[in-house]
Amino acid sequence: MTDQTVLQIQNLNKNFGALKATDDVTLDLKKGEIHALIGPNGAGKSTLIKQICGQLSSDSGKVIFNGKDLAGMDVADRAKAGLGRTFQVSSLVMEFSALRNVMLAVQSKLGTSYRFFKNVRGDNNLTEPAMAALKRVNLEERAHIMTAELSHGERRQLEIAMALALDPKAFLLDEPMAGMGPEGSKKLIGFLDELRHEAPILLIEHDMDAVFSLADRISVLVYGRVIATGSVEDIRNNPAVREAYLGSAA
Numbered sequence: 001m002t003d004q005t006v007l008q009i010q011n012l013n014k015n016f017g018a019l020k021a022t023d024d025v026t027l028d029l030k031k032g033e034i035h036a037l038i039g040p041n042g043a044g045k046s047t048l049i050k051q052i053c054g055q056l057s058s059d060s061g062k063v064i065f066n067g068k069d070l071a072g073m074d075v076a077d078r079a080k081a082g083l084g085r086t087f088q089v090s091s092l093v094m095e096f097s098a099l100r101n102v103m104l105a106v107q108s109k110l111g112t113s114y115r116f117f118k119n120v121r122g123d124n125n126l127t128e129p130a131m132a133a134l135k136r137v138n139l140e141e142r143a144h145i146m147t148a149e150l151s152h153g154e155r156r157q158l159e160i161a162m163a164l165a166l167d168p169k170a171f172l173l174d175e176p177m178a179g180m181g182p183e184g185s186k187k188l189i190g191f192l193d194e195l196r197h198e199a200p201i202l203l204i205e206h207d208m209d210a211v212f213s214l215a216d217r218i219s220v221l222v223y224g225r226v227i228a229t230g231s232v233e234d235i236r237n238n239p240a241v242r243e244a245y246l247g248s249a250a
């Protein structure tokens with residue numbers, strides 16, 4: 001581990017009955033990088049992200065973030081410590097505007113006591129950072145539209161705005177391109193390309209064009225185990241990876 005390491009995953013394990021969903025996973029995330037995590041369906045990618053963000057407890061292993069062991073910290077504590085992740089679409093409040101959803105994220109960062117004593121709607125401490133986050137994902141013109149009326153791609157952008165509003169020190173992004181059209185994906189790739197300099201990104205993505213154009217490093221997970229970590233070039237040329245995952249398309 002160097003001083004460039006922001007997030008260190010050490011020997012992480014999670015079993016579901018007899019199934020080893022993650023099996024002795026060790027990997028790290030360094031300042032300024034996008035580290036992509038790829039692997040076939042069911043390889044354990046989402047399980048690993050959930051273990052890192054505290055949504056799932058680990059059977060063994062450690063998650064160290066900015067030098068601090070996160071053991072015993074729940075999702076909210078980890079988010080406050082600066083671990084940002086995209087919210088699941090299901091956590092968006094459909095009958096609220098896009099702006100109001102981001103304001104809720106800002107509010108959660110400011111603390112629970114804030115919720116009860118302020119008039120949330122007109123509070124600049126909430127609206128300004130929320131609007132700024134929407135602007136960064138090019139959603140400011142849709143700020144007052146009901147979330148239920150946003151397209152699938154816009155909702156994915158909204159999730160990223162909500163993560164941004166928490167001002168994270170590292171991002172865990174689980175398939176951010178899913179359901180986006182080619183134009184939306186292209187914009188998001190440009191955005192993530194810049195975002196890595198602000199906070200490094202652990203990226204799960206099935207869109208291989210996106211992975212190959214963005215990743216500084218790639219780790220390949222198969223049956224819960226990391227079978228290879230390396231540059232795009234290393235991974236494309238690794239025979240075990242080609243056989244396990246990329247097939248003849250690589």
Ligand SMILES: Nc1ncnc2c1ncn2[C@@H]1O[C@H](COP(=O)(O)OP(=O)(O)OP(=O)(O)O)[C@@H](O)[C@H]1O
Pocket residue numbers: 016019021039040041042043044045046047048
């Ligand atoms: N809560 C759970 N209980 C039991 N088994 C689970 C649970 N969550 C995941 N699994 C199993 O663990 C394995 C890893 O699943 P996971 O969702 O982490 O894979 P993944 O790599 O993210 O897959 P995908 O690319 O399809 O999203 C799968 O076999 C899955 O069925």
